Amino acid sequence: DQQVKxxxxxxxxxxxxxxxxxxxxxxxxxxxxxxxxxxxxxxxxFLISISSIKDKNEDGRFTVFLNKSAKHLSLHxxxxxxxxxxxxxxxxxxxRRALTxxxxxxxxxxx
Amino acid sequence: xxxxxxxxxYLVTQMGNDKSIKCExxxxxxxxxxxxxxxKKFLKIMxxxxxxxxxxxxxxxxxxxxxxxxxAHLNLHxxxxxxxxxxxxxxxxxxxQVxxxxHFGDGTRLSIL
Numbered sequence: 007d008q009q010v011k012x013x014x015x016x017x018x019x020x021x022x023x024x025x026x027x028x029x030x031x032x033x034x035x036x037x038x039x040x041x042x043x044x045x046x047x048x049x050x051x052f053l054i055s056i057s058s059i060k061d062k063n064e065d066g067r068f069t070v071f072l073n074k075s076a077k078h079l080s081l082h083x084x085x086x087x088x089x090x091x092x093x094x095x096x097x098x099x100x101x102r103r104a105l106t107x108x109x110x111x112x113x114x115x116x117x
Numbered sequence: 118x119x120x121x122x123x124x125x126x127y128l129v130t131q132m133g134n135d136k137s138i139k140c141e142x143x144x145x146x147x148x149x150x151x152x153x154x155x156x157k158k159f160l161k162i163m164x165x166x167x168x169x170x171x172x173x174x175x176x177x178x179x180x181x182x183x184x185x186x187x188x189a190h191l192n193l194h195x196x197x198x199x200x201x202x203x204x205x206x207x208x209x210x211x212x213x214q215v216x217x218x219x220h221f222g223d224g225t226r227l228s229i230l
Contacts (some may be wrong), residue, residue: 038216049121049207049221050160057216095160101215103148104162104173 009033012108020081020116025083027111031097032077036098040105041070042082046095053094054081086115120144121222124210129228132200138193138225140208148172149191149210150219151183160207166191167213195227203229 008050019024019025027041037058056063056070056079063070069082073114083090093112118225121142130182142149144170150173151163169185180196191210205226211221 040218042221047223049209049223052218052220055216055218096162102173103165103211103213103219104150104175105152105160105219106162107160109158 009106010108012111014111016112018114019086022085025086027081027094029108030078031098034093038099039079040097042095088115088117091115121210121220123222123225127226131230134198135196140191142210145187145214146210148211148213151193152207154205198229200229
């Protein structure tokens, strides 16, 4: 039972353009969502999060949008840079402090 | 100045052996976790400890035993290793308060021969 789904295994964008990574969830008990970035042979690095009482959170080039009625969140990266090339995971937390992760989306930013 | 460090990074061993993975965090967090990344790349929670007390145990075989000597350390001991235990194991830590992100180590790749 996949409670967090990232339906796009990969995404390729040009440097300077916007990257939009999507995530859908089924568990209505999630009240906190996070995005992580992962390089090969490294651990996930926390990027940005959003509480379920908000619909947008911004940090520099990264913005996360939450649509609770659609059970959908997205991560926007503007402008995209080659160093952003990595696997991006979204995760949900019900408050138990046990994150439920999606399967990841591999982002490739072309110079 | 590594925040969450795990050792070893790679572990290759025979089926049936017992092995341990160590984890230490210097972030001053009071909660630590173990996650397993399986062959399909999903990261799944195994255990979490808060101030040395077990608070989450997610249907993990009892061959896996976490040990927390203090709140900065959470080690994972695995008995009688099986082929299906091959995976990457990640340690993480966070503050216990709600809406606090978890910070991960670089993982330990366990390969069972």
